[in-house]
Amino acid sequence: MTPSTLNTLANKIEVSVKSQFVTQIIDNNKPLFVFSYTITINNQSEQAVKLMSRYWLITDGEGEEVEVSGDGVIGEQPLIAAGASYQYSSGCHLSTPFGTMQGYYMMQTANNQSIKVTIPLFQLAQPYCVN
Known part of the structure; x- marks a missing residue:
């Protein structure tokens, strides 16, 4: 495959994200904000x-900033068929009530070509409420 063909393929793989505040905990007298x-x-x-x-x-x-990388997602390296979707949930914690995540997936085609698929920037935010 040519680089432009791989680029076109990467553009046909869409990544969408929904994030949510889970809870606030205290760890070593410091607050941690947990998000899924x-x-x-x-x-x-x-x-x-x-x-x-x-x-x-x-x-x-x-x-x-913290960088995290590794094989697959949630212990899997899923094969995503043409026209299909794959969904998973995970989480992270921050020392502040808001932040962002962004990144990319490295994927492989049937003929062992690598493509880079962007994960769009998304927010992690604790909702603010008035008592």
Whole structure:
């Protein structure tokens, strides 16, 4: 496959995210804000792809960044058929009540070509309420 064909394929794989505040806990006298997120990957291409690895850039409300990478997601390297979707949920914690996550997946085609699929920037935020 040519680079432009791989680019077109990557653009046909859509990633959407829904995040939610879970709870606040105290760890070593410091607050931790726990968030969950659900990712849906829609493969709108004409070929199956395998999710090989992930990369996250997590930024808290004070601008502190943490990078996380590893094989697959939630212990799996799913094969996503053409026209199919894959969904999973995971979570993270921050030292601030808001922050962001963004990153990418490295996927592999049936003929072992690698493609990079962007995970769009999304917010993690504790809802504010008035008592």
